[in-house]
Amino acid sequence: VNHLWVPLALPPNDPRERGNHGVTALGRLKAGVSLAQAQSEIDTLTRGYQQQYQPLYDKEFGVTLVTAPAEVLGDVRPALLVLLLAVGAVLLIACANVANLLLARSEARQKEIAIRIVLGAGRWHVVRQLLTESLMLSGFGGALGIALAWALTRGLVALDPLKIPRVQDIAIDGRVLAFTGVVSIVTGVIFGIVPALQSARADLQPVLKEGGRDSRVATGWLRRGLVVAEIAASVVLVAAAMLLARSFERLLGVDAGFNASHVLTLRTTLPPTQYTDAKAMAVAYASIGQRLRESPGVQAAGAVTGLPLATVRGDWSLVLEGDPPAARLGRAADWQIVTPGYFEAMGTPVREGRTFTDADRADTQLVVVVNEMMAKKYWPGQSPLGRRLTWGRNTNWITVVGVVADVHHRGLDAQARPEMYRPYAQYPYTQPTMTWVMRTAGDPLAATTYARAAIRAVDPGLGVSDIATMEQVLADSTSDRRLNMLLFALLGGLALALAVVGVYGVVAYSVTQRTHEIGVRMAIGARPADVLRLVIGEGGRLATAGVLIGSAIAVAGGRLIRGLLFNVSPTDPVTFAGVAIGLLAVALLASYIPARRATRVDPMTALRDS
Structure with missing residues (x-):
């Protein structure tokens, strides 16, 4: 097998953002240093970060060292x-x-x-x-x-x-x-x-x-x-x-928070050399979504950064409008970026409010959809609709417009966590890779040909990978x-x-x-x-x-x-x-x-x- 190695240009929304707690780093221990010793040194550094970067880095967050075999194979x-x-x-x-x-x-x-x-x-x-x-x-x-x-x-x-x-x-x-x-x-x-x-x-x-x-x-x-x-x-x-x-x-x-029946999933990646900014990527994905929804037998289509049960993203520190400084510690939520039609394609129930539409553009009011767990945890006994929050380094307030059912992203056997969804068109950073989900009237795999044609109609150079039904994804997770x-x-x-x-x-x-x-x-x-x-x-x-x-x-x-x-x-x-x-x-x-x-x-x- 031939391998090609290229330098990785780190985007601004990953390691340089202290509010993003989903980054994974790799390292090699020095000779004679045990994992416990390295963990002790990391804990010392973490305590300093907790004081220096509150509330983005508080006592509930830290760095956990694990060996490579344990990370790859899990606790077997x-x-x-x-x-x-x-x-x-x-x-x-x-x-x-x-x-x-x-x-x-x-x-x-x-x-x-x-x-x-x-x-x-x-x-x-x-x-x-x-x-x-x-x-x-x-x-x-x-x-x-x-x-x-x-x-x-x-x-x-x-x-x-x-x-x-x-x-x-x-x-x-x-x-x-x-x-x-x-x-x-x-x-x-x-x-x-x-x-x-x-x-x-x-x-x-x-x-x-x-x-x-x-x-x-x-x-x-x-x-x-x-x-x-x-x-x-x-x-x-x-x-x-x-x-x-x-x-x-x-x-x-277990109620996974979605209906896996008649759902096709596939992944696309926009070349960063051709799509150089977030706006160009948003336009391309909007065009792909429109063509997919017009394909024969497709009832709904949308894209997401992390497919349920298959991809785990990190969480972001949150600030809720009206929070006193002491209340901000420990507020965090997992996050996903989605396009219009995603919730409809997945069959995720909407509990309150609305989901995203094509009207949610970068030049309109910034909006977010939260899951039930997040609504109950941060607005107990209240409706979260109309509430505002901000996350990471964002200074603009984002308004909650909808509440959806809890989706098990970390596995059917894992407890639901607070989670929020942002519309792709309003995401300020580049996100070249997305996973499309399409709800079909018949056999979802039969729609693969139409999906490829729709994507190549937008850009003939775009490839399609990881084609699977959502039922296969569900089976693989168990x-x-x-x-x-x-x-x-x-x-x-x-x-x-x-x-x-x-x-x-x-x-x-x-x-x-x-x-x-x-x-x-x-x-x-x-x-x-x-x-x-x-x-x-x-x-x-x-x-x-x-x-x-x-x-x-x-x-x-x-x-x-x-x-x-x-x-x-x-x-x-x-x-x-x-x-x-x-x-x-x-x-x-x-x-x-x-x-x-x-x-x-x-x-x-x-x-x-x-």
Whole structure:
């Protein structure tokens, strides 16, 4: 990729304006200087500015230093930690299932192992053989996992449907292979050593005499304990997935302050070499707006400096007419520059007064539209219409002519802030880049051709970029939460499936081992319904214990997921009740299948075979 670097000419409305608090600076720390030390020095400078430049720079404003990775990637550590714990829980559930299978297999091979020991094989030799089998299973699983991860990673990088930061850097490298190898070996040893030791320590005489029935009691509690642990881990993951799903549902239910349906967005930039002043730019954008509104299928069109949910602008210090000096401290509002038709195109409701028209020119009364939050904060219990304010270095009073609904510029999960809108024609500085929004009667993307033609009719040299529907912008703004929800739903579903298999396996194996007991019960008068209750009750007790333990763990660890939730408590009783009922129902269903098989046991056959 070729890069071209040109000097940046800073406009007067950015770094030289102390009332503008939206400037971001980049710097490199000196060798040996920590971020905390640099922040301390900045705080000292800030205190001096607060005294020197009141009210434009007061105690509520300051400079916050953050590292470049934190600025680019955001605060992803909590989410990654929770995700790592969730993946670890799924791994433990899978290993518990394998351990259960190994225990069952070792019990089935007890007579074979006993004969080996009698013929001279050492117990350590038996342990080593069984442990080798466990390591082969874990190694095969690790290799299969790497293959699946490689395929999924390639698909994720190619599609990137969720706009994951630095997704192009995701790859299966040597560190991943080494970590996978270590995890495979460790899990193979940990979950294979117990079945191996249990088999090697078995009492030989009962095994050779009775087939080892009495020795199986020693591992029964372990198998049941593993199933309880599986269910408990499943409760934690399924509860987390349900909490994230409810959180995402509530996030999508937030009133964004606009109607994203049938809205097309695109960006244009006027070349500063051709449009040298604010007046020339205002004339060009007025012409573009007029042509866009005349395009087929376009119901309304307007431009804005920062698109909602996609661009965050800084705030400006304010002075309200009639304010005493002490009241001016802390007055500030976010700001946007818009053209006539913007609010209509976005579908932003007008609560009071009017929006901008072509009559709001540079030579007419200076006007501003504020949002509801600003009206309530600075004119509580009063109508802001007709009130006057000034901002930054402006000395002319600006009159409030309208109040619009609060628009979430900083994200659906962020609280609304005081915000004001100025008409583009009255903005005293150059603003070459604007984002156009067009409300269409049909498919908004179908209007792209007409939009390009309208813009090039004003200036054939103008380009168009960042074409997207407002619905796409809305979806992109929630992509991180959607990703968290989908990942936990996948992990929770996988954990639930593994737990169900574990319950089924333990209950089915128990039925096989208790065939003689069931035959005796039926021979002395037990009905099939009694046997059904007996077997299902075993699965139900395991599930109940797992649900109780898992719920306690989920409640205790709720603080880990709190930062990923929106308007949902990490201990939401409705969610936990639903998860508990659902898991109990699934566990009972998994127990029902072997229970039905137990009711078909022929008492005479069972007694004869035993």
